Amino acid sequence: MFAHQPLIAAILLGSLPGLALAQAVTSQTGNDNEVILEQSGGPNLASQLQQGDANFSRVAQDGNNNLADTTQTNFDNQVEVVQSGSANEATVFQLSDYYYGHSASVVQLGAENIAEVIQTEGNGSQATLHQQGGGNVHRVEQLFYANQVDSRTFGTDNLIEITQNGAASATTEQFGSDNRIIIDQNVYPYGGAVNVYQDGASNEAAVTQAGGRYYTGEVELRQVGSANSAQVVQWAGFSNLTFSQDGIGNELTARQGTRTGTIRGSSAGNGNRVNIDQSFDGPVLDIAQNGSANEIDVVQHAAYGTASISQSGDGNIAVLNQLTEFAAPPSSAIIQNGTGNSTSITQR
Numbered sequence: 001m002f003a004h005q006p007l008i009a010a011i012l013l014g015s016l017p018g019l020a021l022a023q024a025v026t027s028q029t030g031n032d033n034e035v036i037l038e039q040s041g042g043p044n045l046a047s048q049l050q051q052g053d054a055n056f057s058r059v060a061q062d063g064n065n066n067l068a069d070t071t072q073t074n075f076d077n078q079v080e081v082v083q084s085g086s087a088n089e090a091t092v093f094q095l096s097d098y099y100y101g102h103s104a105s106v107v108q109l110g111a112e113n114i115a116e117v118i119q120t121e122g123n124g125s126q127a128t129l130h131q132q133g134g135g136n137v138h139r140v141e142q143l144f145y146a147n148q149v150d151s152r153t154f155g156t157d158n159l160i161e162i163t164q165n166g167a168a169s170a171t172t173e174q175f176g177s178d179n180r181i182i183i184d185q186n187v188y189p190y191g192g193a194v195n196v197y198q199d200g201a202s203n204e205a206a207v208t209q210a211g212g213r214y215y216t217g218e219v220e221l222r223q224v225g226s227a228n229s230a231q232v233v234q235w236a237g238f239s240n241l242t243f244s245q246d247g248i249g250n251e252l253t254a255r256q257g258t259r260t261g262t263i264r265g266s267s268a269g270n271g272n273r274v275n276i277d278q279s280f281d282g283p284v285l286d287i288a289q290n291g292s293a294n295e296i297d298v299v300q301h302a303a304y305g306t307a308s309i310s311q312s313g314d315g316n317i318a319v320l321n322q323l324t325e326f327a328a329p330p331s332s333a334i335i336q337n338g339t340g341n342s343t344s345i346t347q348r
Contacts, residue, residue, distance in 0.1 A: 044063060048070045051074065059090075073096075078104075090115045097121065108131045116140075130152055130155045134176075148168075170185070181204070182248055186211070207231070217234065223244070223247070253275070262281030264286050267290075272295070285305070289316065321346045322348075
């Protein structure tokens with residue numbers, strides 16, 4: 001598969017008699033190099049440095065309290081880290097030029113794992129992270145252009161933080177409770193897209209996009225469980241948000257600076273809150289809530305914005321303000337089924 005030249009394969013057994021700490025330090029300079037390191041046992045440490053192009057690094061650690069630190073420079077390099085056990089840490093740093101990106105894959109199986117991946121200034125860098133267990137954290141930072149992250153965690157007390165630049169795209173997935181996802185995209189010209197899915201209780205997701213002079217758009221958010229919270233900020237582009245919350249006490253706050261808007265929605269359960277603010281140009285808003293004691297508050301500073309709101313249940317509240325100073329008055333429709341509901345529509 002690889003035509004790499006110097007091949008280093010190391011197997012370090014931390015359980016060997018008299019070996020309390022197995023430490024492997026590898027440094028390679030040149031192109032098309034490959035290093036493969038396997039460690040099994042106790043508190044092992046792996047540190048790797050590759051300087052050159054098209055290099056490949058793989059670290060496999062099986063045991064407890066392992067550390068893996070890999071640094072690659074130049075462009076088109078690949079890193080794979082697999083850690084099985086508990087209290088593992090993996091740090092990957094990849095430095096590139098403006099033309100070629102890197103690839104990094106981190107798999108952690110166990111508890112109290114931490115993974116950090118930084119990919120800088122490359123074009124088309126990719127990071128894949130997979131964690132199983134409890135107390136997991138992984139942070140990804142990608143810079144420059146056309147990046148991609150695919151990350152997922154299964155367990156409890158997980159945190160994902162992703163910071164991207166350029167035509168960024170991120171896909172995340174969490175199962176468990178007390179999970180948090182934070183994504184910040186600064187999508188350079190013409191980038192965007194975020195996909196967040198959470199399953200459990202007490203989940204929280206915050207998505208921020210910015211960008212300039214178009215595309216910046218597409219956030220797809222789905223939360224299943226109770227007491228979930230989502231905050232989404234999109235700014236002027238071909239924005240779109242599709243959200244779905246299922247549970248009790250969920251809350252969504254979204255702002256679109258928007259050229260062509262659209263927020264779809266729905267909330268299912270009781271005591272949910274939806275707060276939407278859309279700026280001018282063409283927002284379209286469809287929201288459907290099923291349950292009781294739910295609340296929707298929508299402001300459209302809309303040039304040509306329609307709004308359609310539907311609530312089924314008792315004691316629901318819907319408030320819609322459409323500010324029409326930029327163009328002809330928009331249309332609106334609110335449908336409520338149940339008892340003790342209230343609605344307010346203001347157009348001015």
